[in-house]
Amino acid sequence: MTREDHMEIVKVLNNNVVLATDSDGSQVILTGRGLGFQKSAGQRVDPAKIVEVFTPSTREEYVTLRDFLVNISPEYIGVARMIVDAAQAEWQTTFQQALIVALADHLVFAVKRAETGTVTPHPLKGEVSHLFPNEYQMARRSIAMAREVGRLPLSDEDAVAITLHFVNAIAFATNDLSQTFAMTEVLSQVFEVLESAYGREFPTDDINSARFVTHLRYFFSRAASGQQLAEQPRVQRVGP
Numbered sequence: 001m002t003r004e005d006h007m008e009i010v011k012v013l014n015n016n017v018v019l020a021t022d023s024d025g026s027q028v029i030l031t032g033r034g035l036g037f038q039k040s041a042g043q044r045v046d047p048a049k050i051v052e053v054f055t056p057s058t059r060e061e062y063v064t065l066r067d068f069l070v071n072i073s074p075e076y077i078g079v080a081r082m083i084v085d086a087a088q089a090e091w092q093t094t095f096q097q098a099l100i101v102a103l104a105d106h107l108v109f110a111v112k113r114a115e116t117g118t119v120t121p122h123p124l125k126g127e128v129s130h131l132f133p134n135e136y137q138m139a140r141r142s143i144a145m146a147r148e149v150g151r152l153p154l155s156d157e158d159a160v161a162i163t164l165h166f167v168n169a170i171a172f173a174t175n176d177l178s179q180t181f182a183m184t185e186v187l188s189q190v191f192e193v194l195e196s197a198y199g200r201e202f203p204t205d206d207i208n209s210a211r212f213v214t215h216l217r218y219f220f221s222r223a224a225s226g227q228q229l230a231e232q233p234r235v236q237r238v239g240p
Contacts, residue, residue: 007045012036017069020045022055029054029065031074051078054097068101072108079150080104083142087166090138099169103142106161107152114153122160127215129159135166187216 006023007030013019018036022028032049051074056062069077080103084095113119122128129136139162146152194202 007047009036009039009041009043009045011041012039013066014070016074017066018045019066026055027062029056029062029069031069031077033074035074052081052100065101068105072104075150076104076107079107079146079152082145082149083162086141086145087138087169091170093170095169096172099165102165103162106158106165107146107150107154110154110158110161111152114155119155119157122157125157125160128163132163132167135163135170136160138166139163190216 007020007028009018009020010027011019013029013036015037016033016035017029017031018039020028020030030045030050030053032051035046035049054065054069056065077100080100083103084100088094136159139159140156142162143154143156143159146154191202
């Protein structure tokens, strides 16, 4: 008998999402195609239909998950779970379940962009692919899996956003956030110096600032590890 075999429905949220009790009596949110169809409180959950089990720890987390899951197809959750499983196996780690939610949410909007022809090149593709090569390759594999298994028409441009999801998830999984916080503080001070020197504000949310920040993060990472660039930049001669 598995954990799912002992689950009992507490409330049907829609045809694909139910609130249930776990084997130890704790409440969980389950998602799966047809999981709540013609079901009512007190009935057993069909374990074969369960795509994902979410265990909210607070009332606020329950409300957030509930509102998200009732408005998303369980197929997106399934593809996100497949991607997370592959990434965990690749890096021999365990990610927080929030990564599944973040990836599923990204997949929904990525498919909409692809279907409406509104995909645009990501401005940080070059920087991100060089700064996080392993995560970027995993993101490309994720897109291939989503296309082949989930039949989702994702664009190659989605690799950048998925890469950044992995980067954040790895930081939380390893509890290695101190350098990130320190880097954030230094970046804030850099912009203060620039604004003081040039006498104007530099919006941190535009493309130019994003590129600048990415280059600084790359520099900070190399400085912290004591690594230098393998190749020196070429100086182009101008004139005779």
